Amino acid sequence: MSRVDAQKHTSPMYPIFLSLEDRVCLVVGGGAVGERKVRKLLEHGAHVRLVARDLTPWLKDAADGKTLLYLGSHYAAHHMDGVDLVFAATNDETLNEHIAADAKLRRVWCNMASSPHLGSCVVPASFRRGPLTIAVATEGLSPAVARRVRQRLEEQFGPEWEPCLRFLGALRRHIQKQSRDSALNQELFRRVADLPLTEWIRRERFSEMIDAVSAVLHDLVPRDRVAWLWEKAWSTSC
Numbered sequence: 001m002s003r004v005d006a007q008k009h010t011s012p013m014y015p016i017f018l019s020l021e022d023r024v025c026l027v028v029g030g031g032a033v034g035e036r037k038v039r040k041l042l043e044h045g046a047h048v049r050l051v052a053r054d055l056t057p058w059l060k061d062a063a064d065g066k067t068l069l070y071l072g073s074h075y076a077a078h079h080m081d082g083v084d085l086v087f088a089a090t091n092d093e094t095l096n097e098h099i100a101a102d103a104k105l106r107r108v109w110c111n112m113a114s115s116p117h118l119g120s121c122v123v124p125a126s127f128r129r130g131p132l133t134i135a136v137a138t139e140g141l142s143p144a145v146a147r148r149v150r151q152r153l154e155e156q157f158g159p160e161w162e163p164c165l166r167f168l169g170a171l172r173r174h175i176q177k178q179s180r181d182s183a184l185n186q187e188l189f190r191r192v193a194d195l196p197l198t199e200w201i202r203r204e205r206f207s208e209m210i211d212a213v214s215a216v217l218h219d220l221v222p223r224d225r226v227a228w229l230w231e232k233a234w235s236t237s238c
């Protein structure tokens, strides 16, 4: 039995979206997996420290000493000082286990690439439609299934969801400013969300959509305002 087996999870994992803006992440391992993790972390505003014996060409190029700081080839526990989230992504299982154990001791969240149950978080398969993020995880049981489900959902939730959400968000803010009756607002938001908005957007039947939304919101938002909010949502998404 490995020295970290005792960490096996008994409760389901808690789904959460993290803001990594100005957070510090440590990635140990600079192969295909390390590169995938670093790319996503940088896209999400993190400062990344990297330790690995070998780096992919992309990582070599991207290590600018600022947002991506290469610390050398040998991992040491002090690399975790001031770190919020660590990725154990080498192909050396013993080293990955060691990193997971250090992270547990220091109460740093840890993503363990080779034995997921020894870490404290997993990265889901995910995609975005503007403000909508859909993420799928299998608690590490089958990343291939997570990927397949993600692909199916990508087909189901097309690009029309971005302007749709921006439109709903703008209407919601507008209504919240007009009315303090939270129960009434909730009822209206539900009725608008029940309309086949994405269907109308996909078929570019915009005036039919604006008519229907205005009919639901007639007391609070006049039609020309609904149309204006839609045009703004549409142009922001294009």
Ligand SMILES: C[C@@]1(CC(=O)O)C2=NC(=C\c3[nH]c(c(CCC(=O)O)c3CC(=O)O)Cc3[nH]c(c(CC(=O)O)c3CCC(=O)O)/C=C3\N/C(=C\2)[C@@H](CCC(=O)O)[C@]3(C)CC(=O)O)/[C@H]1CCC(=O)O
Pocket: 036, 111, 112, 113, 114, 115, 116, 121, 122, 123, 124, 125, 126, 136, 137, 138, 139, 140, 141, 142, 143, 144, 145, 146, 147, 150
């Ligand atoms: C979702 C995604 C996100 C990302 O990494 O960005 C992700 N893996 C992806 C793809 C993928 N990874 C692997 C395959 C080959 C098929 C297969 O093995 O199934 C495929 C599929 C493919 O590429 O087709 C191999 C693999 N992965 C892990 C192990 C170790 C192990 O299981 O022991 C091994 C075996 C290594 C070996 O045996 O050599 C572990 C993890 N991979 C996770 C996430 C976490 C669990 C997520 C969950 O709960 O499901 C977790 C636990 C840790 C982590 O967070 O990294 C990304 C999909 C992106 C997308 O396309 O949407």
Ligand SMILES: NC(=O)c1ccc[n+]([C@@H]2O[C@H](COP(=O)([O-])OP(=O)(O)OC[C@H]3O[C@@H](n4cnc5c(N)ncnc54)[C@H](O)[C@@H]3O)[C@@H](O)[C@H]2O)c1
Pocket: 028, 029, 030, 031, 032, 033, 034, 051, 052, 053, 054, 055, 073, 074, 075, 089, 090, 091, 092, 095, 112, 113, 114, 143
């Ligand atoms: N989480 C996932 O999605 C996923 C997917 C595929 C594989 N895996 C697992 O992740 C591991 C890494 O996969 P990969 O494709 O990136 O492997 P890889 O062989 O391409 O890269 C391994 C990296 O680890 C570094 N490394 C190895 N031993 C080291 C040490 N002692 N000190 C410092 N750096 C060291 C290497 O230099 C290299 O940068 C695999 O062994 C596999 O178990 C995970």
